[in-house]
Amino acid sequence: xxxxxxxxxxxxxxxxxxxxxxxxxxxxxxxxxxxxxxxxxxxxxxxxxxxxxxxxxxxxxxxxxxxxxxxxxxxxxxxxxxxxxxxxxxxxxxxxxxxxxxxxxxxxxxxxxxxxxxxxxxxxxxxxxxxxxxxxxxxxxxxxxxxxxxxxxxxxxxxxxxxxxxxxxxxxxxxxxxxxxxxxxxxxxxxxxxxxxxxxxxxxxxxxxxxxxxxxxxxxxxxxxxxxxxxxxxxxxxxxxxxxxxxxxxxxxxxxxx
Numbered sequence: 589x590x591x592x593x594x595x596x597x598x599x600x601x602x603x604x605x606x607x608x609x610x611x612x613x614x615x616x617x618x619x620x621x622x623x624x625x626x627x628x629x630x631x632x633x634x635x636x637x638x639x640x641x642x643x644x645x646x647x648x649x650x651x652x653x654x655x656x657x658x659x660x661x662x663x664x665x666x667x668x669x670x671x672x673x674x675x676x677x678x679x680x681x682x683x684x685x686x687x688x689x690x691x692x693x694x695x696x697x698x699x700x701x702x703x704x705x706x707x708x709x710x711x712x713x714x715x716x717x718x719x720x721x722x723x724x725x726x727x728x729x730x731x732x733x734x735x736x737x738x739x740x741x742x743x744x745x746x747x748x749x750x751x752x753x754x755x756x757x758x759x760x761x762x763x764x765x766x767x768x769x770x771x772x773x774x775x776x777x778x779x780x781x782x783x784x785x786x787x788x789x790x791x792x793x794x795x796x797x798x799x800x801x802x803x804x805x806x807x808x809x810x811x812x813x814x815x816x817x818x819x820x821x822x823x824x825x826x827x828x829x830x831x832x833x834x835x836x837x838x839x840x841x842x843x844x845x846x
Contacts, residue, residue, distance in 0.1 A: 602764045603659025609771035610658050611651070616778050659767070666762045666812040667737055701817050732832040733823065740819055743828040751822060758815035765808030773801030 642650065733740070745752040776797040780790050822828050 602767050603656050603663055604652065606662065606767040606771055607655030607659030609768065609775055611655055613771055613775050613778060664766050666759060666766060701813055729833060733830050736831060737819055740828055740830060744822050747827050751818060755815050755818040758811050762808045762811035762815060765804050765811065769801045769805040773797055
């Protein structure tokens, strides 16, 4: 029973956590303008009276619902991060703006680990011939496979529930870290620069907060890569099949036979 509830809890956790953080950021920034008592007229008064009618439990439920809506609207889907040649879309756009810088021109965040690419190369060579193991061909195969990731994950769920749970857990952890990092860093920066500490301490704490946010986001990306490794391993050992890869293998075998 617990295993059947965990996926639902993971789906709620990310939008709720990120939504609450965004609400806290907004409240700290503009909450001082809110009236401290019922103004007696207007929409603010109506909201005030509704809050008194609902009580604290009702307000907590309403706040949770609003946080969920905000988090769902702003949620970044890890499955949508690798749509441009094996890199997150925002990295591709940033690299295109500064293509003349050598370091950025070589920056890549591939959708799977190096070991998964090697396993997929061996699988492709054994199925579709030696030419299919070329690095360029492997990236093309992986790009097409990742476009049908949701369908492959559904097939894994039907064939191997434990393997799918591992994939879903890694994807949920990735989504949580990626979506919590930006509002958490923003919250820390608001608290740091609204405090009365010295500028040197503020700059130091800002640097620490940004580094922490970057590392948290980086962990999310690595979790997404590990979740996709589950997809490639399931394909390599034959647990499930990819429609694109099956067609490619059929085409290669037909050409060799002809």
